[in-house]
Amino acid sequence: MAKADPAPNRSSIPAGPILGAAIAGGVILLLGTLVAPGENARGPAILRILLLEGWPAMAWLLAALGLGTGLIRLLPRSGGRLDAEPCGGIRIAWPLGIAVLLILDATLGDLGLLGRDRGLVAWTTVLAAGIPGLIVLVRALRATCDRTGPLMPGLALAVPIGVLLTAAASTPGWLWASEFGGYDALSYHLQLPREWWYAGGIVDTPHNAYGSLPGAVSAAFLHLMSLTGDPASTGVSSQLLVAGMTIIAALATADLVTAVLGEDSRSARAIGMIALLSTPWVVVTGSLAYDEAAVMLLTAAAANWLVRGSVGSTTLPDPAIGALVGLLLGAAVMAKASSGILAVIPLGAAAMVLFPPRRWPAIALATAIVGAAACLPWLLRNLAWTGNPVFPFAAGLFGRGDWTEEQMARFAAAHRREPSIATNLGSLLGEFLFDDLLGELPAGESRRPQWLWLPIIGFGCLGWLLVDRKHRRRVVIAMATALVTILVAWTFGTHGKARFLLPAAPLLAALVGAALASSSSTRTGRIVIVILAWGVTIGPLAIHVTERDGRPARAIDARGAFDGSLVAEMIRTADPATAEELRRDAGLAFVLGELPPGSRVVMMGVSDPWHLPWPEDGEGRLEYTTVWTRGPVERTWAKLPEGTGAGTAAQAAIDRLRERGTTHLIVSPTMLEVWSRSGWLDPTITPERIRALSEVDGTRIVHRLPDDGILLAIEEPSTP
Numbered sequence: 001m002a003k004a005d006p007a008p009n010r011s012s013i014p015a016g017p018i019l020g021a022a023i024a025g026g027v028i029l030l031l032g033t034l035v036a037p038g039e040n041a042r043g044p045a046i047l048r049i050l051l052l053e054g055w056p057a058m059a060w061l062l063a064a065l066g067l068g069t070g071l072i073r074l075l076p077r078s079g080g081r082l083d084a085e086p087c088g089g090i091r092i093a094w095p096l097g098i099a100v101l102l103i104l105d106a107t108l109g110d111l112g113l114l115g116r117d118r119g120l121v122a123w124t125t126v127l128a129a130g131i132p133g134l135i136v137l138v139r140a141l142r143a144t145c146d147r148t149g150p151l152m153p154g155l156a157l158a159v160p161i162g163v164l165l166t167a168a169a170s171t172p173g174w175l176w177a178s179e180f181g182g183y184d185a186l187s188y189h190l191q192l193p194r195e196w197w198y199a200g201g202i203v204d205t206p207h208n209a210y211g212s213l214p215g216a217v218s219a220a221f222l223h224l225m226s227l228t229g230d231p232a233s234t235g236v237s238s239q240l241l242v243a244g245m246t247i248i249a250a251l252a253t254a255d256l257v258t259a260v261l262g263e264d265s266r267s268a269r270a271i272g273m274i275a276l277l278s279t280p281w282v283v284v285t286g287s288l289a290y291d292e293a294a295v296m297l298l299t300a301a302a303a304n305w306l307v308r309g310s311v312g313s314t315t316l317p318d319p320a321i322g323a324l325v326g327l328l329l330g331a332a333v334m335a336k337a338s339s340g341i342l343a344v345i346p347l348g349a350a351a352m353v354l355f356p357p358r359r360w361p362a363i364a365l366a367t368a369i370v371g372a373a374a375c376l377p378w379l380l381r382n383l384a385w386t387g388n389p390v391f392p393f394a395a396g397l398f399g400r401g402d403w404t405e406e407q408m409a410r411f412a413a414a415h416r417r418e419p420s421i422a423t424n425l426g427s428l429l430g431e432f433l434f435d436d437l438l439g440e441l442p443a444g445e446s447r448r449p450q451w452l453w454l455p456i457i458g459f460g461c462l463g464w465l466l467v468d469r470k471h472r473r474r475v476v477i478a479m480a481t482a483l484v485t486i487l488v489a490w491t492f493g494t495h496g497k498a499r500f501l502l503p504a505a506p507l508l509a510a511l512v513g514a515a516l517a518s519s520s521s522t523r524t525g526r527i528v529i530v531i532l533a534w535g536v537t538i539g540p541l542a543i544h545v546t547e548r549d550g551r552p553a554r555a556i557d558a559r560g561a562f563d564g565s566l567v568a569e570m571i572r573t574a575d576p577a578t579a580e581e582l583r584r585d586a587g588l589a590f591v592l593g594e595l596p597p598g599s600r601v602v603m604m605g606v607s608d609p610w611h612l613p614w615p616e617d618g619e620g621r622l623e624y625t626t627v628w629t630r631g632p633v634e635r636t637w638a639k640l641p642e643g644t645g646a647g648t649a650a651q652a653a654i655d656r657l658r659e660r661g662t663t664h665l666i667v668s669p670t671m672l673e674v675w676s677r678s679g680w681l682d683p684t685i686t687p688e689r690i691r692a693l694s695e696v697d698g699t700r701i702v703h704r705l706p707d708d709g710i711l712l713a714i715e716e717p718s719t720p
Contacts, residue, residue: 017141020158027162031544032553045557049169049236056224056234057241060101061248063126065090066133067104068097075320090140091251095301096324097133098245099331099374101125102294105219106334106377112201114219114226122226154270156530159537160277161247163544166553167287168243172235173562173611174555175547176284178448185289186608187626190238193222194231194614204385206402208607209411209628212391214378216334217242217291232563235610238289246286249297250276253506256300257513259307260465260479262472265517267526271533272513275458276506278536280450280543285499291336292502298332299343300506303482306347307475309363310354318359322366325351329367330374337393341493342503344371346485353478392628403628404638406683411628414680415495424491431498432487451498452539458508459483461515468515479507562611564590588612588666591703591711592622600661602631604685605668605675605709627680632656633665637684650692654699657714664702667693668709 025047032046072093104125108114113121172190173181188210196202202219205211221238225231253276254269261268276282276296285292302325308314309321316324329347332339348364355363372379379389386401388394392411400408433455462483465476486504494500516529544552560566567590571579592601593613603609603624615621625631630638636656637649644652657665667690675681694701694710698717701710 020155023155023158024162024165027159027541028166031163031166032556046166046169046553049557050165050240053169053233053236054240056227056237057244059126059130059227060220060223060241061094061098061244062131062133062137063129064097064101064133065094065136066097066129066131067100068093068095069132069136070129071096071100075316075324090136091255092301092304093136094248095252095297095328097129098248098294099298099301099328101129102216102220102331102334103327103374103377105223106202106216109196109202109219109222110377110381114202114222115197115200116226116229118200118226119229122223125223126227154266156274156533156537157250157270157277159534160274160283160540163540164243164246164277164283164287165240166556167283167544168239169236169556170239170287170553171555171558171562172239172289173608174558175287175552176448176543177547178284178450179288182288182290183608185235186610189218189289189291190221190235191608191610193218193225194610196222197225197231198614202381204381207623207625207629207631209392209626212382212386214334214337214375216331216377217289217294217336221289232614233559235289235559239287242289242293243286245293245297246277246282249282249286249293249300249506252297252300252304253509254513256304256307256506256510257517259304259311259313260472260475260510260514261517262311262475267529268513268517270513271516271529272509274533274536275454275509275512278539279454279505279509280448280452280539281499281502282505283540283544284450285502292499294335295332295339295343296502296506298328298335299339299347299503300510302328302332302343302347303350303479303507306351306354307472307478310351310478311472311475318362319366322363323370325363326367326370326372327374330371333371333375334378338494338500339503341489342486342500345489346482346503349485350478350482353481354474407628407630410680410682414678416493428487428491432490432501448543450543453536454505454508454512458511461511462508464515465511476511479511483507562589563613564593564611568593585706586703588705588709588711591705595664599663601664601666602633602657602662603666603668604631604633604690605671606666607671627675630682632660632662634682634684637689640684646686646688646692647695649689650696653689653693654696654714658698658716662714665693665699665712665714666705666709667712668705668707670707670709 028046028050029044032044069089072089105114108121108125112118167175172185175182188208192205192208192211192215195205195208196218202211202215202222220241221234224237224241225234228234228237250273253272257268257272258264282293282296305314305321305324305328309316309318314321325347329339329344332343351363352360382391383389385391386399388398388401390398391401392403392408395403395408395412403411432451462476462480466473466480483504486501486507490501516532546552548554555561558566560569564587567582567586571582574582588606589611595601599621601622603622607624607626609622609624612622623631625634633653633656636653637644640649640652654665669687669690672681672685672690676685693699694712696717698715699712700715702713703711705711
């Protein structure tokens with residue numbers, strides 16, 4: 001068994017934290033120079049953004065730490081190793097507090113206590129829990145700074161953390177290629193909380209299907225918007241909150257390494273953290289306003305409590321262990337619905353290995369009760385909105401709300417796998433183990449090796465630990481059970497996005513840390529591990545510096561380039577000829593900002609409106625739909641007899657828009673074509689009908705967009 005690190009000595013110089021901060025700062029400043037030729041470096045701007053945009057995220061995270069610490073202190077006979085190491089208590093308390101605050105934010109949002117004019121509630125929550133959290137963090141940091149120990153390989157953590165923070169400081173919509181500029185964030189992760197903020201709480205969004213799915217992370221973004229009072233300026237803050245959750249996920253992974261080893265080893269914990277944070281997928285999703293970071297964090301923490309309870313390193317009774325696991329897994333489901341099959345079921349299978357059958361009922365019952373209670377915000381609001389508590393799932397059992405059978409069929413088809421076992425297993429090999437390095441990719445997707453070495457090395461370490469009898473064999477078998485269950489669930493129970501496998505990342509990283517720990521017992525082994533630790537940090541560095549044709553930092557402090565304000569300023573100061581050219585080539589955000597007051601716009605194929613000017617009343621002026629939902633044009637066409645000609649259909653749609661007071665129609669054929677190729681497009685929409693819209697009497701094209709889209713003005717038809 002790996003030998004535990006010796007007790008550290010006292011030192012007046014906190015070398016580790018100072019060197020780590022210096023390395024991370026150097027990485028941030030260096031990456032900030034990677035912009036277009038002739039442009040100013042943005043490294044210094046990143047440091048300013050981390051301060052000005054990062055305070056809401058830090059306040060939220062401190063509040064979570066305060067809540068988690070309070071929860072730990074309330075536990076009966078908590079026992080176990082909570083304070084044996086300065087950050088030990090933080091690693092345990094922080095995930096619990098994040099789970100509590102995610103559920104609390106979802107509940108406050110449902111009750112209409114977060115949003116515009118709800119800043120008092122948001123601030124009260126943060127201050128009441130954040131001040132105790134700050135005290136706990138400062139005490140832990142002071143204790144850590146008073147200790148010295150092996151600096152290597154822990155210092156290597158500074159490199160991926162620097163990359164993570166640099167990427168998170170970028171204006172939403174620029175990074176990453178594999179995520180099409182974070183399209184999902186622009187479409188719903190960020191856009192929905194903006195709409196909720198204007199509405200004064202979480203409300204039904206029938207135009208955006210994702211508003212009916214678990215959105216606890218988006219509720220946290222709503223909390224940040226309530227703190228700042230300006231939704232449009234909170235995009236980077238939301239990304240920094242996710243980056244913080246990613247770093248805390250690494251801390252939870254470090255605790256999981258200790259649980260697998262059966263002893264505390266700082267080197268092993270550092271290796272596990274590096275293995276997680278040096279996986280490009282983790283940096284990609286951890287720097288976007290996505291929900292994967294929360295799922296990784298909560299999965300790792302739940303696995304840690306299960307292991308603790310099974311090996312007796314906590315004196316908590318079984319119902320309390322089950323309640324904590326239920327809290328964490330319930331919050332994971334509230335963060336992302338797929339956690340139900342990619343986290344809950346796998347950890348349930350692992351628990352059956354860890355615990356003898358006589359302990360199953362108490363733990364399972366407590367987990368189920370608390371987990372279901374955690375999901376109540378989602379279940380109750382969906383029940384009230386659609387009559388189906390898990391809408392848009394289980395439509396055959398609970399109903400499909402106002403969706404048609406055709407809508408539900410499209411949604412279901414896009415969220416399930418093919419029945420072919422060979423095809424699904426091929427996807428697993430290609431997208432996970434071999435990281436898209438083999439075979440053809442779907443049209444429009446770039447080849448980005450983002451799992452890199454973690455799957456293969458992680459399973460190799462798993463095999464070694466299964467053979468090596470020096471570790472907790474039952475724990476290793478339980479980890480193997482969880483991983484296999486995750487892979488099976490992903491292969492046959494999801495629509496196969498590679499990042500959906502991220503719940504497996506902390507488990508694999510923990511196995512890497514545990515397996516390599518024994519190598520650190522010799523001088524040669526320590527040297528090799530240090531070299532490997534620094535070497536794997538090349539992964540996130542490489543994937544970042546190659547983004548956007550080598551200009552990943554171009555969107556640092558560049559919101560004006562996305563919301564149209566930069567073009568407006570350039571036009572204001574340009575000569576007439578240049579101004580006219582700029583106006584002709586302007587994007588959608590600028591064009592919408594130039595429309596007359598009182599304009600009402602319907603958009604087809606535009607479902608990522610985060611950077612578009614949103615009306616102050618939160619409704620009416622701008623209408624969009626996501627791929628699964630229908631707007632006024634599609635609803636009109638659905639009522640027409642089968643075989644209706646394109647011209648007649650277009651005339652009916654324009655007439656309906658006039659009746660509703662619509663003044664403009666935007667059509668984005670590029671995105672409509674993407675949806676069509678994927679089999680997601682509403683069948684009433686055809687290229688012929690789209691072309692015919694601009695030929696209806698009384699419509700005129702007032703602007704052609706850079707993506708070949710058009711802006712149609714809808715006026716009264718000419719009189720004969």
